[in-house]
C-alpha cells in the first residue's frame with residue numbers, strides 16, 4: 001500500500017470535519033473522492049500534506065508515519081499537493097514558473113546561486129510536453145487560459161516527482177474540451193504516480209474513475225466502489241448525487 005489511513009479525526013471548534021475510520025491507496029492508483037460541500041474532502045488532503053494537524057489517527061505513507069511532520073518534510077517524503085486556487089506567478093513565463101519548482105527545493109542561499117542545468121532544462125521540456133504546454137514555455141503565465149494555468153500547476157507538482165499527488169478539483173471552471181484533456185492527463189500521470197483527486201463534476205469523475213471512488217459525507221466514509229456502483233447506490237444518491245452542489249449537467 002502506498003497510503004494507509006486509520007481513525008483520522010479532526011474537529012474545528014467542536015465540529016467534526018473528518019472522522020475517517022480507514023482509507024488506503026495502492027501505488028499508481030487513481031482515486032477520486034466525491035461528496036457534498038463540507039464533507040471533509042479538502043480537510044483530508046490538508047492533513048495528508050501537513051497543512052492541518054488532526055486530533056488523532058494514523059497516516060502511513062509507504063510505511064512511514066506522516067503525522068507530526070512539517071509540510072516540507074512531507075513534500076520531501078514524496079507527497080505533492082495541487083490546490084484548487086491557481087498559485088502560479090502570473091508575471092513569470094511558463095518556463096520560469098517551472099524552473100522555480102526546482103529552486104524551491106533548495107535552501108534560500110543555494111537558490112540564489114541556482115543555475116539551471118541541461119538536465120533540468122530537459123526535464124522541464126519533457127514535463128511541459130506531457131501537460132501540453134511546450135508551445136507556451138515562453139509565454140507569460142498570466143496570459144494562459146484557465147485550463148493552461150491549471151496544467152502548469154500540475155506540471156509544477158509533477159516536477160517535484162512525488163509518488164503521491166493530491167489534486168483538488170482540477171476541472172473546476174474548465175471548458176468541456178479542457179476538462180477532457182485534464183482527464184486524459186491524470187490518467188497518463190497515474191501510470192507513474194499515485195493520485196487522489198477531489199471532484200464535483202460527475203462527467204469528469206466518470207472519465208477518470210478507473211479504480212475506486214470514495215464517497216465522504218459529513219466527515220465519514222459513506223461508501224467506496226466502482227463508478228457504476230457509486231452512481232447507483234441509493235445512499236450516495238440521497239446524500240450527494242440528488243443534491244444541488246453536484247455538477248450533473250450532461251451526466
Ligand SMILES: Nc1ncnc2c1ncn2[C@@H]1O[C@H](COP(=O)(O)OP(=O)(O)OP(=O)(O)O)[C@@H](O)[C@H]1O
Pocket residue numbers: 012013015016017035036037038039040041042043044
Ligand atoms: N480551517 C478551518 N476552520 C474551521 N472550520 C473548518 C476549517 N476547514 C474546514 N472547516 C470545516 O470543516 C468541514 C469540512 O470542510 P472541507 O472544506 O474539508 O469540506 P469539503 O468536502 O472539501 O467541501 P467543499 O466541497 O465545499 O470544498 C466544514 O464544516 C468546514 O466548514
